[in-house]
Amino acid sequence: MFFLTPVLVAVICILVVWIFKNADGSIERRKGETRARAESRPWVDEDLKDNTDLHQGEEDADDWQESEEDVEHIPFSHTRYPEKEMVKRSQEFYELLNKRRSVRFISDEQVPMEVIDNVIKTAGTAPSGAHTEPWTFVVVKDLDVKHKIREIIEEEEEINYLKRMGRQWVTDLRKLRTNWIKEYLDTAPVLILIFKQVHGLAANGKRKVHYYNEISVSIACGILLAALQITKVCLEEGPFISFIIL
Numbered sequence: 001m002f003f004l005t006p007v008l009v010a011v012i013c014i015l016v017v018w019i020f021k022n023a024d025g026s027i028e029r030r031k032g033e034t035r036a037r038a039e040s041r042p043w044v045d046e047d048l049k050d051n052t053d054l055h056q057g058e059e060d061a062d063d064w065q066e067s068e069e070d071v072e073h074i075p076f077s078h079t080r081y082p083e084k085e086m087v088k089r090s091q092e093f094y095e096l097l098n099k100r101r102s103v104r105f106i107s108d109e110q111v112p113m114e115v116i117d118n119v120i121k122t123a124g125t126a127p128s129g130a131h132t133e134p135w136t137f138v139v140v141k142d143l144d145v146k147h148k149i150r151e152i153i154e155e156e157e158e159i160n161y162l163k164r165m166g167r168q169w170v171t172d173l174r175k176l177r178t179n180w181i182k183e184y185l186d187t188a189p190v191l192i193l194i195f196k197q198v199h200g201l202a203a204n205g206k207r208k209v210h211y212y213n214e215i216s217v218s219i220a221c222g223i224l225l226a227a228l229q230i231t232k233v234c235l236e237e238g239p240f241i242s243f244i245i246l
């Protein structure tokens with residue numbers, strides 16, 4: 001009995017030390033995971049990260065926003081078509097969008113402002129991260145402003161072609177026969193510039209995070225393209241509208 005006690009005490013001591021060390025390690029590990037989670041911004045896609053996004057460090061505790069719970073409820077309504085009708089409509093929509101083309105020659109015919117308003121309103125129906133609607137559409141008709149935009153874009157595009165994007169990009173584009181000269185930016189009667197808002201402003205002037213802002217704006221652009229395409233077809237023999245990706 002006397003002989004066993006010190007051994008038992010030693011074993012118990014080793015066990016206690018081991019248990020404490022493990023507990024310490026897992027607390028440290030958990031702290032590390034929590035820190036990493038706080039630093040990561042899962043709503044920013046790895047592919048889309050650029051230096052315009054809102055950085056975690058820029059948000060401080062004072063930026064915390066209360067939930068907006070008093071938002072108006074807009075009832076959902078939809079029509080369910082019979083199967084045959086669904087097939088017909090989806091086929092027709094595909095055929096319509098399959099006619100869309102990126103063109104680099106543009107008509108100078110005027111477009112009714114109502115059409116421009118409608119296609120932008122349609123784009124604004126897009127889904128967005130946490131319903132933040134992180135987009136701004138700017139319509140430019142003024143000749144001088146259009147020309148200044150052309151100059152800025154051509155200057156940037158020249159850098160793209162000559163150094164920024166690299167030889168492979170220039171080689172891949174050769175089949176499209178494009179270059180940095182974009183005279184259609186002067187010709188088009190209307191330019192629609194689309195901006196992503198990397199953050200919003202709450203009523204109290206504090207910053208609001210715009211989750212997945214680039215993806216949300218990209219979806220809105222796709223819907224804008226579809227709206228322009230359907231408009232072009234509806235306006236048979238009418239003004240020619242197209243979408244230019246700057």
Ligand SMILES: Cc1cc2nc3c(=O)[nH]c(=O)nc-3n(C[C@H](O)[C@H](O)[C@H](O)COP(=O)(O)O)c2cc1C
Binds near residue numbers: 176
């Ligand atoms: C993100 C994106 C960037 C593009 N950039 C340019 C561009 O800088 N210049 C250009 O002439 N076309 C540009 N395009 C148009 C593509 O070249 C075009 O979509 C592609 O060749 C397929 O042709 P389609 O649009 O007629 O189907 C771009 C398209 C996308 C989606």
